[in-house]
Amino acid sequence: MASIPQLEFTNKDAIPDIVNGVRSTFHTQKTKPLEFRLVQLRKLYWGMIDNQKAIAAACKQDLGKGHFEANLMELDFCTQTIIYCCNNLEKWAKDETAKDIPFANKLLFPKIRKEPLGCVLIIGPYNFPVNLLIAPLAGAIAAGCTVVLKPSENAPNVAVVLQKVIEGYLDPSCYRVIQGAIPETTALLEQKWDKIFYTGGATVGTIIAKKAAETLTPVTLELGGRNPAIITKNADIRLAARRLLWGKIVNAGQVCVSQNYTLVDKEVLDRFVAEMKTAMKEYYPNGTRNTDDFGRIINDRQWQRLKKMVDESKGKLLMGGEMDESDRYIEPTIIQVDSQTDSLLVDESFGPLMPILPVNNLDEAIRIANEVHETPLGLYPFGNKKETDRCLREIRSGGASVNDGFMHGSLPTMPFGGVGDSGQGAYRGQASFDCFTHRRSITSTPSWLEGMMSVRYPPYTGKLEKMRSMGNLKPNFDRDGNVKFSLVSYVLSLGAGSKTGGLIRYVLVLLAALGLRQYLG
Structure with missing residues (x-):
């Protein structure tokens, strides 16, 4: 793998001035006109296209991402998101006539106006360092906000390329990039924001939420989760194996929405494992070690964390297990565990580890899923319709893909978000515009209506029943x-x-x- 350059971090002392400059621009109303927003979105699109080779190369350097994954899941996801925003922005931004208004109040011409929240901060993660920074940026631009972006320092090559794109194609008075690690992020959180958008782990998410609460700053938190997959005895075992294996080989398992563990009915356990092995040979006939289509763990610290989880597991190795620290390589690995307190289930692995916990029936599977993590980011039930409907009904999650791996999380126009400690808020598609927008209720009271409105003025004698008769349900x-x-x-x-x-x-x-x-x- 190519050597990773040292990022040039932003001077901490300059951060307040950068943020104040972007905030001042917002107050000039520069980003309000739709045409300005559209021009910036179009320029962002061409910035991505013009730098697509550099983006793919950076993804390869940072995460070992192959050409297919880097282009489909990073570049194309972003460009399609941008085009979708451009095609729909006028419709999204249009004033709405307020609904369910009592007839007597319709003369006030009530409406909802879409206003940008203001100056926002977007903090990106390392696992999809392009997708999960640029996609929310597109929503913020569409909404009319000014933006400061903080790419992940753990994907430094991507961070450098994205800074080049944003500084080279977008209006620098409206959109800025801050590079750095914990000190720089801390300095950013000391500033006043109108919205903070963070994608990453729950530990940092908690810190951000606490800091935001000090200034009553709204947050969108896209966090991880110990996501369960459930295989009933009535599931299509071959499809379940193929689809869940796919969910763990993408980005070498560094996907917040992939399954963290699989609860398999004991009656079909052996078949499921056999089908996983068959699918593995089909996907990678020569193994995952020497192919460009299988990624690597982001850094040594994360590699060591994953190895420790495997070392501390009391489970039985069923497939894979090869590791190489020098290359940050971990082979897709299946381990059968016998307890929900096993090290592979207690924490989110965020790697190509696939623990399997056999269960006696669906009742046991649902109970364990709710005990391991009450509010995962994703849920993946495999079975007949009655069984999968029951899973959806009795297990909470941010989203779900029935009879598949995280497909719901791969659709760029469908709202995506967590629930409980897997996150709050949603984005993608129109939800990205809504995420950075304030729905402002507005009425306009004509002067000729004053005679009717006099019922609200004192003295109030005899006016209560009259007021109630005008609109009470x-x-x-x-x-x-x-x-x-x-x-x-x-x-x-x-x-x-x-x-x-x-x-x-x-x-x-x-x-x-x-x-x-x-x-x-």
């Missing part, structure tokens, strides 16, 4: 919680979804507003 249920029959409700439900039904409802609401409710029951 009436219950359609009795004291026992049972729904009562209402002629109005019945008529309003006629032709639901049709133009005729909508006209009927509008006329009835108008009559009600004119004080004719007594005639409608």
